[in-house]
Amino acid sequence: MRVEIPSHCRHPWDVTPEEARAIQVRLAARVREEPLDRAVATVAGLDMGVRRERGRAVAVVLAVPSLSLVESAVWEGPIHFPYVPGLLSFREVPGLLRALERLHTEPDLLFTDSQGRAHPRRLGLASHLGVLLDRPTIGVAKARLCGQPQGELPELRGAWVPLVDRGQVIGAAVRTRPGAKPVYVSVGHRITLAEAVEWTLRCTTHYRLPEPTRLADRLSRSSGR
DNA sequence: GCGACAG
DNA sequence: ATCTTGTCGC
Numbered sequence: 049m050r051v052e053i054p055s056h057c058r059h060p061w062d063v064t065p066e067e068a069r070a071i072q073v074r075l076a077a078r079v080r081e082e083p084l085d086r087a088v089a090t091v092a093g094l095d096m097g098v099r100r101e102r103g104r105a106v107a108v109v110l111a112v113p114s115l116s117l118v119e120s121a122v123w124e125g126p127i128h129f130p131y132v133p134g135l136l137s138f139r140e141v142p143g144l145l146r147a148l149e150r151l152h153t154e155p156d157l158l159f160t161d162s163q164g165r166a167h168p169r170r171l172g173l174a175s176h177l178g179v180l181l182d183r184p185t186i187g188v189a190k191a192r193l194c195g196q197p198q199g200e201l202p203e204l205r206g207a208w209v210p211l212v213d214r215g216q217v218i219g220a221a222v223r224t225r226p227g228a229k230p231v232y233v234s235v236g237h238r239i240t241l242a243e244a245v246e247w248t249l250r251c252t253t254h255y256r257l258p259e260p261t262r263l264a265d266r267l268s269r270s271s272g273r
Numbered sequence: 274g275c276g277a278c279a280g
Numbered sequence: 281a282t283c284t285t286g287t288c289g290c
Binding site: 095096098131132133134136137139140161162163166167172173187189190191192193194232 | 277278279280
């Protein structure tokens with residue numbers, strides 16, 4: 049897919065943690081929580097596996113509603129930024145962009161294994177990527193970074209409760225599978241929270257995580273290494 | 274000072 | 281995320 053970062057969103061990746069936080073505050077102002085503006089024919093799943101200082105970023109594209117694999121792309125290379133809670137995107141986004149530009153398709157909706165607005169500065173990896181690409185993006189994380197789920201979450205598949213931080217609804221704890229821990233869904237960019245939850249459930253079949261994310265995760269860690 | 278902390 | 285064996289539960 050075309051990966052052209054608008055000049056007002058460009059920034060260096062080789063930065064100090066302090067500079068990274070300042071960039072997040074600036075880009076968070078560009079996140080748009082609004083209704084999807086297109087029909088969704090394909091969804092993408094993104095993930096990165098890391099070993100030592102080497103990363104393997106994977107982008108997969110699935111057809112909707114069959115969720116069959118359309119294509120996949122991989123990028124491998126050195127990772128420099130360390131893992132710091134709250135700064136994950138500075139570690140993974142550069143590689144994910146390289147994998148995305150090797151795609152022949154233009155996915156309508158991107159799934160990321162991370163937070164979107166459910167982030168201390170409201171710019172998790174999903175939002176960071178979404179803003180750079182100016183494309184609809186959803187964050188689906190296996191664990192919470194900040195915020196508190198409101199009330200008890202029913203065991204029924206599809207149940208969800210708001211995730212609130214400092215008085216703001218930043219995402220949702222969603223039961224994608226009975227008896228399994230919830231996943232944390234938040235808006236990445238150009239989608240509403242209700243739609244993000246809806247699409248997460250629509251793309252989740254037999255497992256706890258959505259198929260796009262699951263496939264990308266599998267490819268980013270298995271074979272080849 | 275203490276606890277929490279996406280991947 | 282990665283490392284890494286067996287084990288508890290449906």
